[in-house]
Amino acid sequence: MKTFERPLRATHHCRHYSYETSLQGRGPLCALGIDLSGAGSAGPCMPSATARTSLCDKRADYTDDERATWKTFLDADIERLGRAVQALPKPIPLRTSGKVACPNCDGEIHYSRWHRGAELKCSTENCCGARFHIEAGKDWPQP
Ligand SMILES: [Zn+2]
Numbered sequence: 001m002k003t004f005e006r007p008l009r010a011t012h013h014c015r016h017y018s019y020e021t022s023l024q025g026r027g028p029l030c031a032l033g034i035d036l037s038g039a040g041s042a043g044p045c046m047p048s049a050t051a052r053t054s055l056c057d058k059r060a061d062y063t064d065d066e067r068a069t070w071k072t073f074l075d076a077d078i079e080r081l082g083r084a085v086q087a088l089p090k091p092i093p094l095r096t097s098g099k100v101a102c103p104n105c106d107g108e109i110h111y112s113r114w115h116r117g118a119e120l121k122c123s124t125e126n127c128c129g130a131r132f133h134i135e136a137g138k139d140w141p142q143p
Pocket of ligand 1: 102103104105106107108122123124127128
């Protein structure tokens with residue numbers, strides 16, 4: 001069975017930074033526990049922060065190798081998503097859902113279509129999935 005391993009999400013933010021759902025709601029979090037709840041306090045975590053402007057002496061960036069591995073995963077993810085869209089009925093009738101064999105793996109793509117939107121997701125973890133905004137009155141995917 002084919003699997004898709006999701007590598008470390010190596011962005012240009014500080015590696016301690018994440019934006020997660022917490023018990024209090026969504027917000028920026030620091031893996032080292034630095035309080036980011038104040039306005040602007042996450043500034044030093046941002047991609048645009050530089051050594052000159054950063055006030056956080058704990059900032060640690062991802063390595064170029066980690067970023068390259070993440071980009072390779074993202075590029076492959078986009079290719080899988082494109083193949084998945086091609087496997088769908090064209091167009092998907094409004095207010096319907098269904099499933100088709102995934103062209104990327106042994107799983108199934110579950111899809112649904114509603115007014116102004118559609119969603120697909122493969123049953124295999126990390127294979128592919130997305131939500132799409134679709135203009136009213138348009139067929140999707142295009143035949
Ligand atoms: Zn799949």
